[in-house]
Amino acid sequence: METMTPANDEAGIELQFGLELEFVAPPDPYMSFGYAGFIERELKEEACFLRFAKVLGDAGLPAAFGLCLAETECGDNPHRIEAPAGTLFDNWRVIDPDTIDVDYANVSKFQYWLLKAESLESKVPRTWIGTELNSPILHQSEVQSGLPHVKRALxxxxxxxxxxxxxxxxxxxxxxxxxxxxxxxxxxxKCVAAMLFIIDNHLLYELTSSNRRDEHSAMNKTTFASINHGRSGIDIVRRASAAGIHDYLPKSLLDRYGSQMRNLWEAEGLSDISRAVKGSFQMRGEARATLRVSLVNTIGGMSSDTLEFRHAQASFSHKFVGQWTALILAIFKVACLPAPKYKRTMRWLFNITSTTPKPQDAWLSLLHTIRNSVPDAWAQEIDVPYWVERVQENRVKAEPDVGDDGMAIMDD
Known part of the structure; x- marks a missing residue:
């Protein structure tokens, strides 16, 4: 059998990450641009994002915002006309010109705290604005230092x-x-996806709010649908063998889920793997899954492909955001262990989920296993007592970080 040369042999691989936080923002009731319909609505959204970007800039963070209207849709858009020279980039605008790289060709939105529109359903009036806050690409040291920039932005x-x-x-x-x-x-x-195939329900969704778990129930059932049901129907060429699968996955897992794991291991290239893990759940005409391979080409052709974890509900709780991010990075670090160590951890994780079928009974053992397996002293970033308290809170309150009126709650 052909053997895959282990590519995840870094004992302490350095990671980078980015956060997306979705929320619904109140509009400025006194703001008016004198238009009607679509253009007025879009200008008000831009004004909201501009306001947020300015306060981020005032907090010492490089900030930008997305422009909702193309130049051809509104020729006298004040958010374009009044922009300082050199701060407009197609459909987004930088707040402070001094934060722009002197090499203009290297400027990317991934360098900024970016506000942009997001279509979100809400019980608040339709004049409220669906918003997405995107962090710049951050080094893992941001987590190790307590997420100071994230806390400032929130x-x-x-x-x-x-x-x-x-x-x-x-x-x-x-x-x-x-x-x-x-x-x-x-x-x-592949290694992250195989882990999530085992622990999604038993760990990650146990740590999210019950309302988010219910919201994602249909999506969760169809995530990995292509792996579960075979991939021939989604235009992926089936490979003759899943090279190296026995180097990474234990026999006990393959005995039960060998077909599913081979469907995953047979995929070649990130685009192929992306289709393999994509769910069949449709939201606004697009297939959605809890795990997504995000293929991105930045300015200058530099690749910035990422793996996106979409499980958690938005929160302004600095503690939750920090602990959730630390856990996601820990999962990724375990997936990057040398193959023998990864395989051993997978055997432990699978043994827990197969002998403890109820998620509420398994999550803590899974958390300890990941914490004990992660390299680089990253274990100290995972606060187990916090998660014990959080899970208890999840069981008595549907959304721990949201007030009864739907308003976000923030840590002191």
């Missing part, structure tokens, strides 16, 4: 939304994009 946005507050519901997500600094590879994605 506080600035939270305060700017007062007194009506930022609103969050179960449809608002906290998405974490992760990739090694050295670049995302096929084996990274």
């Amino acid at each position: 506080k600035a946005i939270f305060n700017e939304c007062k007194p009506l507050g930022a609103h969050i519901n179960s449809g608002c997500g906290l998405h974490v994009h992760v990739s090694p600094i050295s670049g995302l590879t096929d084996i990274h994605v």
Whole structure:
């Protein structure tokens, strides 16, 4: 049998990540541009994003915002006309010209805290604005130092939304994009996907709010649908053998899920693997899954492919965002262990889920296993007592970080 040369042999691989936080923002009731219909609505959205970007800039963060209207749709758009020279980039605008790279060709939105529109269902009036806050690409040291920049951004946005507050519901997500600094590879994605195939329900969804779990129930059932049901129907060429699968996955797992794991291991190239893990659940005409391979080409052709974890509900709780991000990075670090160590951890994880079928009984053992397996002293970033308290809170409150009125709650 052909053997895959282990590509995940870094004991302490360096990771980078980005966060997406979705929420519904109150509009400025006194803002008017004198248009009707679509253009007025879009200009008000841009004004909202501009306001948020300015407070982020005031907090010392490089900030930008997305422009909702093309130049041809509104020739006298004040958000374009009044932009300082050199701050407009197609459909987004930088707040402070001094944050722009002197090499203009290297400027990318991934360098900024970016506000942009997001279609979100909400019980608040239709004049409220679906918003997505995107962090720049951050080094794993941001987590190790307590997420100081993330905390600053959350506080600035939270305060700017007062007194009506930022609103969050179960449809608002906290998405974490992760990739090694050295670049995302096929084996990274396969190893993460195999882990999530085992622990999605038993760990990650046990740590999310019950409302988010219910919101994602249909999506969760169809994630890995292509792996579960074979891949021939989605235009992926089936490979003759799943090279190297026995190097990475234990016999006990393959005895039960050998067909599914081979469907995953037979995929070649990130595009192929992306289709293999994509779910069949449709949202706004697009297939959605809890795990997504995000294929991105930045300015200058530089690749910035990431693996996106879409499980968690949005939160302005600095503690939750920090602990959730630390756990996601820990999962990725375990997936990047040398093959024998990864295989051993997978055997432990599978043994827990197969002998403890109820997620509420298995999650803590899974968390300890991941924490004990992660390299680089990353274990100290995972606060087990916090998660014990959080899970208890999840069981008595549908959305721990949201008030009864739907308004986001922030840590002190």
